[in-house]
Amino acid sequence: MSFIISSVPCTILARSSTRYALRVPLLFRPLTSRGFHAKVKILQKKKFHEPSKPIRAEAVSTPPSRNSGKSLLLVASLAIVTTIASFLYQKDEPQEFIEEEIKMSQTPEFTTEQVKVIFVLGGPGAGKGTQCAKLVADHDFVHLSAGDLLRAEQAREGSEVGALIKHYITEGLIVPQEITIQLLNTAIKENYSKGRQNFLIDGFPRKMDQAITFEEIVVPSRFVLFFDCPESVMLERLLERGKTSGRDDDNAESIKKRFKTFEETSMPVVEYFAKQDKVVKIVCDKSVNEVYAEVETAIEKRL
Numbered sequence: 670m671s672f673i674i675s676s677v678p679c680t681i682l683a684r685s686s687t688r689y690a691l692r693v694p695l696l697f698r699p700l701t702s703r704g705f706h707a708k709v710k711i712l713q714k715k716k717f718h719e720p721s722k723p724i725r726a727e728a729v730s731t732p733p734s735r736n737s738g739k740s741l742l743l744v745a746s747l748a749i750v751t752t753i754a755s756f757l758y759q760k761d762e763p764q765e766f767i768e769e770e771i772k773m774s775q776t777p778e779f780t781t782e783q784v785k786v787i788f789v790l791g792g793p794g795a796g797k798g799t800q801c802a803k804l805v806a807d808h809d810f811v812h813l814s815a816g817d818l819l820r821a822e823q824a825r826e827g828s829e830v831g832a833l834i835k836h837y838i839t840e841g842l843i844v845p846q847e848i849t850i851q852l853l854n855t856a857i858k859e860n861y862s863k864g865r866q867n868f869l870i871d872g873f874p875r876k877m878d879q880a881i882t883f884e885e886i887v888v889p890s891r892f893v894l895f896f897d898c899p900e901s902v903m904l905e906r907l908l909e910r911g912k913t914s915g916r917d918d919d920n921a922e923s924i925k926k927r928f929k930t931f932e933e934t935s936m937p938v939v940e941y942f943a944k945q946d947k948v949v950k951i952v953c954d955k956s957v958n959e960v961y962a963e964v965e966t967a968i969e970k971r972l
């Protein structure tokens with residue numbers, strides 16, 4: 670098997686860590702696989718548990734007794750061991766996973782003939798879900814909303830990542846790509862096995878790492894529908910949606926955070942695809958049907 674570590678363009682690779690390049694192929698494993706769970710456990714530890722205090726700190730605060738020569742030696746040894754252990758703990762992956770990851774190739778799971786993906790991007794409340802629903806009603810598309818998949822996983826009984834997802838969504842942050850891409854990849858595979866080939870991937874990718882990883886290991890996208898909408902319009906729509914959506918993040922505080930994340934983290938993704946001439950911009954501050962007319966034209970031209 671060839672040892673291709675990454676085909677990411679150098680400029681992008683330079684911005685990401687080497688460990689990122691090694692990490693990517695974990696996503697080929699099913700949601701229940703050992704590798705995925707190991708990765709998720711690492712994520713949970715990183716986000717929700719402070720590393721335990723080194724024993725050294727407690728030892729120093731205890732005054733040594735007179736015949737404490739041996740104890741001091743023991744404490745010193747423990748301090749060294751603890752420091753080494755905590756250093757190792759901070760390192761993400763156990764070595765065995767890194768080695769396993771390097772061995773896996775990075776050919777996308779599907780060709781662009783097998784699976785046609787349109788990324789649907791735009792700020793929160795821009796109307797992505799509304800337009801996707803209309804496309805599904807009129808055309809042969811599978812609509813995969815990354816947010817819906819994450820919310821379903823969050824609500825799934827026994828999910829090991831439910832709490833983690835809830836935290837990220839409420840804070841308006843982007844859930845680690847390992848989770849989202851795994852969910853999308855599984856959904857695409859399931860639908861492809863039933864003969865479905867056209868996919869609207871709604872609200873994804875929202876971060877550069879997701880964009881690169883998905884195209885490298887799942888399938889390159891055909892093009893991007895980008896819903897361009899003023900924040901004031903999105904805010905009004907989200908607050909209205911919040912009255913009935915039951916979503917944890919359709920409230921003023923979360924919305925503010927989501928806008929910030931969109932500008933800082935997701936707009937660079939739109940710009941990245943725009944440089945590849947893959948973005949069709951849709952002005953969405955119009956009626957649903959007017960927006961839809963533009964969307965249909967774009968689909969006819971680009972798919």
Ligand SMILES: Nc1ncnc2c1ncn2[C@@H]1O[C@H](COP(=O)(O)OP(=O)(O)O)[C@@H](O)[C@H]1O
Pocket residue numbers: 791792793794795796797798799800906907909910953954955956957958960
């Ligand atoms: N063109 C539009 N004009 C007015 N309201 C809209 C329009 N498009 C969507 N909405 C409403 O705005 C809210 C957000 O739309 P939604 O499709 O859920 O956005 P997104 O998926 O981008 O977060 C929904 O309540 C929806 O009914």
Ligand SMILES: O=c1ccn([C@@H]2O[C@H](COP(=O)(O)OP(=O)(O)O)[C@@H](O)[C@H]2O)c(=O)[nH]1
Pocket residue numbers: 791792793794797814815816817819837838839841842843844845849871872873874875918927
């Ligand atoms: O690829 C994704 C898509 C969504 N989210 C999270 O899910 C939330 C809701 O996304 P969704 O697309 O459902 O709603 P929108 O904010 O576009 O209305 C986002 O704010 C993120 O916290 C994420 O982490 N990664």
